[in-house]
Amino acid sequence: MxxxxxxxxxxxxxxxxxxxxxxxxxxxxxxxxxxxxxxxxxxxxxxxxxxxxxxxxxxxxxxxxxxxxxxxxxxxxxxxxxxxxxxxxxxxxxxxxxxxxxxxxxxxxxxxxxxxxxxxxxxxxxxxxxxxxxxxxxxxxxxxxxxxxxxxxxxxxxxxxxxxxxxxxxxxxxxxxxxxxxxxxxxxxxxxxxxxxxxxxxxxxxxxxxxxxxxxxxxxxxxxxxxxxxxxxxxxxxxEPFYGFDSIDTRMKRCPNDLNDDNVRLEYIQKHIKWFLNNHKSAVSEFMDDVCKKYQAKEASNIQLNFVDL
Ligand SMILES: C[S@@+](CC[C@H](N)C(=O)[O-])C[C@H]1O[C@@H](n2cnc3c(N)ncnc32)[C@H](O)[C@@H]1O
Incomplete structure (x- = not known):
């Protein structure tokens, strides 16, 4: 044993x-x-x-x-x-x-x-x-x-x-x-x-x-x-060192549609990472790609700066 x-x-x-x-x-x-x-x-x-x-x-x-x-x-x-x-x-x-x-x-x-x-x-x-x-x-x-x-x-x-x-x-x-x-x-x-x-x-x-x-x-x-x-x-x-689990349900990486209010969106995106991507750090960039696709690249890159402290 x-x-x-x-x-x-x-x-x-x-x-x-x-x-x-x-x-x-x-x-x-x-x-x-x-x-x-x-x-x-x-x-x-x-x-x-x-x-x-x-x-x-x-x-x-x-x-x-x-x-x-x-x-x-x-x-x-x-x-x-x-x-x-x-x-x-x-x-x-x-x-x-x-x-x-x-x-x-x-x-x-x-x-x-x-x-x-x-x-x-x-x-x-x-x-x-x-x-x-x-x-x-x-x-x-x-x-x-x-x-x-x-x-x-x-x-x-x-x-x-x-x-x-x-x-x-x-x-x-x-x-x-x-x-x-x-x-x-x-x-x-x-x-x-x-x-x-x-x-x-x-x-x-x-x-x-x-x-x-x-x-x-x-x-x-x-x-x-x-x-x-x-x-x-x-x-x-x-x-082995741990870099995140080797698989994820692809739905975890999707950013909801219709997050049109700037403040609601920023708050939601930060929560999304904590709620759904904990132990899946490598999926954060794919989630951010979805954010960029849906809510424009410039805004998403601003949001990304806020993740440093997460
Ligand atoms: C389907 S595999 C499990 C795979 C595992 N879920 C994974 O992710 O790697 C079943 C395992 O049971 C083991 N096994 C077969 N008969 C067994 C027994 N009587 N007692 C304990 N282990 C046994 C096999 O060697 C095999 O590794």
């Missing part, structure tokens, strides 16, 4: 290692297990028989329920083949409460020549209690499309279809792992469903996306991974 910046990294089999975690000690679980699609994870081949895969899923999900606090939430990534079965296990067998079915939409991926190319993965959000659970909507709002005095300019609910591009092989933050997920996706789930210092678990941590996000937004992450090569990679990743 390694402890780095309040992040605990455990090498071993998820079902075995979960048994060491005390009952109800985890506030949030976000995990992206193997989908049984024959991905080569070096140590495991991701190719169980149908019923074997469901049994494996049942076992780790049961442990996850046990360790989850009474007010905790679970987000489970899953591919199309098994998602309905996982849903049934969560709801009918484990008695958890369905909250949301989130579609992660990506514009690029593998191409099919006979059939339609897949462009989404899905994430099931279940809670342990029907009513009592953390949901920090203000931390995950997205910018409004239009300025209207009746709108809540703190932003709108992001909905349940989230567009984030994959972390491409040319991205500086891309690690040698076949199914590395975008940090922006994890950021949204963790901000929404936990608070600072909460314990957040991923029993299939892979390249360490969950721990990297927890490290930057001050949660106590616990990651389990069976492949020791990936564990070494996570340690390196956690030691």
């Amino acid at each position: 390694d402890k780095i910046d309040n992040q605990t990294l455990i090498c071993g089999d998820a079902i075995t290692k979960l048994k060491d975690i005390p009952d109800e000690s985890v506030d949030l679980i976000v995990t992206d297990p193997p989908y049984n699609l024959k991905k080569d994870y070096e140590k495991t081949k991701d190719s169980l028989q149908f019923n074997e895969y469901l049994d494996f899923s049942r076992q780790w999900l049961k442990e996850c329920k046990r360790v989850l606090s009474k007010t905790g939430t679970m987000y489970i990534f899953m591919g199309m083949r098994y998602i309905s079965y996982i849903y049934t296990i969560l709801e009918q067998e484990l008695g958890l409460y369905f909250n949301s079915w989130i579609t992660w939409y990506y514009t690029q991926g593998i191409g099919k020549t006979r059939g339609f190319s897949p462009r989404h993965d899905d994430i099931l959000m279940f809670t342990k209690d029907e009513k009592k659970y953390t949901f920090n909507l203000d931390s995950v709002r997205i910018p409004q499309k239009y300025y209207r005095s009746v709108n809540n300019m703190r932003g709108a609910n992001p909905g349940n279809v989230w567009e984030f591009s994959h972390v491409h092989y040319c991205n500086n933050n891309r690690y040698k792992h076949p199914t590395q997920k975008p940090e922006g996706l994890y950021e949204r789930m963790i901000l929404a469903s936990s608070n600072v210092n909460d314990v957040v678990l991923d029993p299939f941590v892979g390249s360490g996306t969950l721990l990297r996000v927890c490290q930057q937004i001050n949660r106590q992450g616990i990651g389990i991974e069976i492949n020791e090569n990936y564990v070494e990679l996570v340690k390196k990743r956690l030691a």
